[in-house]
Amino acid sequence: MPERRLMLLAALLTAASAFFLFWGLKGPVGFILELRATKLAALLVVGVALGTSTVVFQTITGNRILTPAIMGFDALFLLMQTVLVFLLGGIGYATLPGGAKFLLETLVMMGAAMLLFALLMGRGRQDMHRMLLVGVIFGVLFRSLTAFLQRIIDPSEFAVVQGAMFASFGAVDPLQLAIAGAVTVLALAVLWRIAGELDVVALGRNAAIGLGLPFDRLVLGLLALVAALVSVSTALVGPITFLGLLVAALAHGIMRTHRHAFLLPAAGMLAALVLVAGQSLFERVLRMQSTLSVIVEFLGGLFFLYLVLRGRIR
Amino acid sequence: MISIRNVSHRIGQSQILRDVSADIPDAGITALIGPNGAGKSTLLNLVARLLTLQTGRIEIDGQDIARTSSRDLALKLAIVAQQLGVASRLRVRDLVGFGRWPHHRGRPGPEDEATVAEAIASFDLGALQHRFLDELSGGQQQRAFVAMGFAQGTDWLLLDEPLNNLDMFHARALMARVHALSRPEAPRPRRVVMVVHEINYAAAWADHIIALKDGAVAACGAPTEVLTNPVLSALFGMEIRVEELHGRPLILHHI
Ligand SMILES: Nc1ncnc2c1ncn2[C@@H]1O[C@H](COP(=O)(O)OP(=O)(O)O)[C@@H](O)[C@H]1O
Ligand SMILES: [Mg+2]
Numbered sequence: 001m002p003e004r005r006l007m008l009l010a011a012l013l014t015a016a017s018a019f020f021l022f023w024g025l026k027g028p029v030g031f032i033l034e035l036r037a038t039k040l041a042a043l044l045v046v047g048v049a050l051g052t053s054t055v056v057f058q059t060i061t062g063n064r065i066l067t068p069a070i071m072g073f074d075a076l077f078l079l080m081q082t083v084l085v086f087l088l089g090g091i092g093y094a095t096l097p098g099g100a101k102f103l104l105e106t107l108v109m110m111g112a113a114m115l116l117f118a119l120l121m122g123r124g125r126q127d128m129h130r131m132l133l134v135g136v137i138f139g140v141l142f143r144s145l146t147a148f149l150q151r152i153i154d155p156s157e158f159a160v161v162q163g164a165m166f167a168s169f170g171a172v173d174p175l176q177l178a179i180a181g182a183v184t185v186l187a188l189a190v191l192w193r194i195a196g197e198l199d200v201v202a203l204g205r206n207a208a209i210g211l212g213l214p215f216d217r218l219v220l221g222l223l224a225l226v227a228a229l230v231s232v233s234t235a236l237v238g239p240i241t242f243l244g245l246l247v248a249a250l251a252h253g254i255m256r257t258h259r260h261a262f263l264l265p266a267a268g269m270l271a272a273l274v275l276v277a278g279q280s281l282f283e284r285v286l287r288m289q290s291t292l293s294v295i296v297e298f299l300g301g302l303f304f305l306y307l308v309l310r311g312r313i314r
Numbered sequence: 315m316i317s318i319r320n321v322s323h324r325i326g327q328s329q330i331l332r333d334v335s336a337d338i339p340d341a342g343i344t345a346l347i348g349p350n351g352a353g354k355s356t357l358l359n360l361v362a363r364l365l366t367l368q369t370g371r372i373e374i375d376g377q378d379i380a381r382t383s384s385r386d387l388a389l390k391l392a393i394v395a396q397q398l399g400v401a402s403r404l405r406v407r408d409l410v411g412f413g414r415w416p417h418h419r420g421r422p423g424p425e426d427e428a429t430v431a432e433a434i435a436s437f438d439l440g441a442l443q444h445r446f447l448d449e450l451s452g453g454q455q456q457r458a459f460v461a462m463g464f465a466q467g468t469d470w471l472l473l474d475e476p477l478n479n480l481d482m483f484h485a486r487a488l489m490a491r492v493h494a495l496s497r498p499e500a501p502r503p504r505r506v507v508m509v510v511h512e513i514n515y516a517a518a519w520a521d522h523i524i525a526l527k528d529g530a531v532a533a534c535g536a537p538t539e540v541l542t543n544p545v546l547s548a549l550f551g552m553e554i555r556v557e558e559l560h561g562r563p564l565i566l567h568h569i
Pocket of ligand 1: 325328330348349350351352353354355356357
């Protein structure tokens with residue numbers, strides 16, 4: 001029963017969140033709880049945004065192996081950080097006002113993503129493969145540009161860029177968190193309403209149009225939603241390339257249904273669970289800071305390789 | 315009736331259809347035949363608005379498809395396209411159930427369930443209905459897609475090479491089934507337009523034939539008029555013997 005499995009996931013996520021909040025609580029309780037609650041909220045927002053957006057993206061493109069992150073979103077984010085450091089210098093970059101920087105990053109990422117999508121969709125609507133290929137090529141281009149700029153930058157300033165290369169939940173700005181949370185909730189509300197249409201989109205363009213769905217319009221709107229979700233999450237904590245891939249595959253495997261009304265919440269909760277449980281483990285039990293994203297990337301990367309080697313590219 | 319008037323279609327530099335005009339009559343089975351690349355799928359996809367009409371006009375029972383909403387068309391016409399392929403992990407019954415989407419848009423009722431059950435029984439999918447689509451053979455998948463098109467419950471059913479991948483048992487069963495559905499005495503007669511690769515199926519079952527070659531109509535009419543030695547030999551560019559069996563043409567193209 002998919003309902004039962006969703007309930008189980010929700011229970012696990014609640015337990016992990018409670019553990020994260022209350023385990024080893026001593027000292028100024030109110031202050032620590034507030035810090036932890038902010039961090040927990042960030043973990044939840046990022047997990048839900050990445051999990052759901054990856055499932056939607058894979059449904060649109062009809063594949064189970066490429067994700068927005070793998071297609072070059074993360075590379076674009078890093079390029080943007082590097083350009084900012086290059087233009088403003090390390091100090092200028094570090095003293096940028098948080099809210100403004102966040103909005104700027106989100107808008108640039110969304111704009112670039114939509115530009116890429118619209119360009120490719122307009123030219124060869126049927127040709128999702130070409131779009132993916134171009135996305136991957138753009139990713140390489142962004143990475144090379146980033147590497148080039150990093151060579152020019154002063155080594156001490158390079159350290160600032162390096163800090164942005166892995167996701168960090170260490171210091172989350174409450175204002176940025178509020179914006180990201182609001183965007184994510186809005187996007188989820190829309191996705192929830194059209195979960196049934198997503199099931200039809202998964203049948204492919206021909207079948208979906210045959211059933212009377214305005215496929216091209218719907219897909220463009222969905223891509224905008226994906227862009228928004230990935231952008232706010234990346235701008236909030238930094239890139240997590242392989243988390244989406246990992247939880248999308250898990251969600252499909254665990255739920256064993258084609259219905260997005262189950263797949264979307266499952267992927268969102270799974271991603272949040274991985275992040276909250278992982279962060280609890282590293283921070284509370286092993287007392288290691290900021291290694292979570294490295295481990296998630298490592299496991300996710302291994303899983304990606306496994307999918308590629310097994311030839312499960314569909 | 316589907317009336318196709320002066321339809322041309324180009325993709326990039328290549329002219330795929332040249333000024334095609336044809337009428338698809340209001341009864342029975344119309345078969346589209348012609349060599350590979352003649353433009354049969356393109357024409358069918360234009361009628362089914364999977365491709366956007368560039369020039370010309372297509373009317374279905376008097377309704378201009380360029381002015382009819384995709385949603386309304388889905389209640390009038392169902393298409394089973396040539397290139398299928400589904401990303402989600404879907405059971406056969408769920409796939410057939412999607413045929414009802416234009417009617418319930420996400421909330422199936424009891425009458426939808428009944429239609430799906432009928433479609434599954436009628437295309438001999440009972441034993442496969444709980445299997446996953448990606449674990450079936452090409453022919454079994456093809457039958458599931460045809461059943462989905464049937465479940466859509468439209469007056470018009472468009473099938474692009476539905477016999478592809480089917481063994482002779484299932485190919486004949488499918489043709490017989492589609493034929494029965496299209497008879498005037500059926501409870502709700504469907505009008506079927508199908509691209510047929512194996513020409514003897516067209517000879518045996520079709521009521522009307524449209525032959526395409528190089529993006530233009532080469533011939534059209536009753537099977538006895540179109541499936542003749544001169545027409546077929548010119549169409550396929552080879553000498554083709556045509557005999558007669560039970561009053562219908564029998565094409566000996568393989569010897
Ligand atoms: N997307 C496309 N781009 C370029 N040419 C195409 C495309 N689709 C079809 N064609 C060409 O159009 C012609 C007709 O194709 P099609 O309608 O599929 O033929 P048929 O179904 O009769 O075999 C073929 O020559 C094919 O190569
Ligand atoms: Mg074809």
